[in-house]
Amino acid sequence: PGGHAPEPGTLFANRALADFWDRLVDEAKGAGVDREAQIEAARTAFYEGFVAEAIDDFLRDAEVLDASGQRHKGVLTGQDMADWRATYERPISVDHAGWTVWKCGGWTQGPVLLQALQMLRGDDLAGMDPVGPEFVHLVTEALKLAFADREAYLGEPNAMDLPLETLLSTAYGAARRSQIGETASLEFRPGAIPGYEAWAEAFRARVAEPAPADSGIGIGEPTMAHLTEKPGDTCHIDVIDQWGNSVSATPSGGWLKSSPVVPGLGVPLNSRAQMFWLDEGLPTSLAPGRRPRTTLTPSMAQGPDGTQLAFGTPGGDQQDQWQLIFLLRLIHHGMNLQEAIDGPLFHTGHLQASFYPRGARPGHLMIEPNFPEATLAELASKGHRLEVAAPWSIGRLTAARKRPDGILQAAATPRLMQAYAAGR
Structure with missing residues (x-):
């Protein structure tokens, strides 16, 4: 004032x-x-x-x-x-261990989670310790491959013919699974898809370039602000009403350090156009009428008994990573919603970041310290470049579900005291 x-x-x-x-x-x-x-x-x-x-x-x-x-x-x-209007779009989905999991389309990073599920469909995940090194290594390596495909092949489906059918196929998932070894990969490896070689090569050339220096002005994803000195946040909400209608939404886009407030309106403009690249001919190329490929990626799923689940999290490039861990614990380890959220979390920076300065951290693995010491030691011996986070600092997960008997349940992360679950 x-x-x-x-x-x-x-x-x-x-x-x-x-x-x-x-x-x-x-x-x-x-x-x-x-x-x-x-x-x-x-x-x-x-x-x-x-x-x-x-x-x-x-x-x-x-x-x-x-x-x-x-x-x-x-x-x-x-x-x-x-000239623009929001439209209704059919979600994309895969089946995993009797569950159907739905995500938004190729203009989001949603296919990353589905691809990882396809890669892991043949593994005995239930037989793995959810806080053991085998589980963490396998999930991390699957995510590395899925994120390489995100950078090479995802973008605006209304402008480019994305190879989504191939990316989500069981055959492609099995082929990608065969590329996971016993040690941490330090390479950026998009899958080989005939006809899309130029997109894959463009990503390899891009990720090989050193990232610009961090100017510290309005950069990064706001939800990860707890790891930096830059304030800000994204939101996520999961709601089920009394009739069983479910909503999973992750609204975000403008934050004050880089988003101007419009005089007379009192609100900032969206700044998601930073997701575009200026190179031509890519699914993420800047062009009129296109949507930027967003990190925002809410989720829904249905279990074999009819259980309906809405879940998600803020967190930029980490969103589908934390959601994948949560979902695998729920499906394969018999945890309830709160247990699956409260368990120790991890994520990798082995990807080209969606936010300026768009850097990549080969082999990086951030992990909470409440994993067993033996797990941390084994992961380090496999070549993962560990960054041990502060206790209870990774993840923003929330979830709500309706069971076939009509019981509604919800859970929210206790981390940073930012999320809540409520019923009435």
Whole structure:
């Protein structure tokens, strides 16, 4: 207020944001009493009305400090917004040990989790100690291969013919599984898919380049802020209503250090376009009308007895890693929701990061210290470059499920005291 930070103990009100919501609701009500008509009126006001106009006016002249450390103009216009509408899309899925697991399509990293399940479908996971070195090594190596395929082959399916059918096939999963050895791989190995050799080669060339220096300005994924000095966060929510309808959603996109607040609206713009590459001819190439390949990746599953499960987490490139561990514990180790979430977690940085400066850490494995010492020692002997995290610091998982007998259950991570499970 007045160009100064509020004094301690004083009230702060984002009046522009309050006015924005009031006006949006008023315009929706103007469409009458039909709920669907009101929703459509709100969408029109957002994408063609006063919201789009405010954004268009602001970005005509605004120059905003970004991750380069310099100020640049934006490229979004009101016409861009008017020409776009959200659509309904069928999820993608695989079957694993009697469960069906659904994810969003190739413009997200959702196929990573499904690919890992396909690679591991023939392994005796139930016979492995869930905190033992064999389990951690196998899951980590499968994720490395799946993330290499993410970088090579995933992107906007409305613009490019993605090889999703191949990536999620049992034959391809078995072929990729055969590439997992007894020691930690330090290579970046996208799978060989006929007709897509150029995409794979482009990824290999890209990941071989050293990442730019970290400018410290508005970079990184906000949910991983607990590992850095940069504040911020993403959200995830799983809800089941009294009729059994389930929602799994991971909203995110703008955070204040790199996202300008639009005057008159009180909200920041999305900054997910940083996921694009400027190289042409790739599924992640920047082009009009395309969606950036996002890290946001909510999940749903159904068990062989009809149990319905919604689950997910914030966490950038770690989202499908933590979700995979949770799901495997649930399916193969007979844990309940809270046990599967509370168990010690790990993730690898052996991938090209989705966020600037887009670096990669070959062989990296971050792991919580409540794994047995023998597990940590064995993983190190296999060549994993361990980074032992602070206790109870990895993962943001939440989950909700409906059992066939109608019982609703939910669980949330105790880590960092950020997540909650509630019922009524």
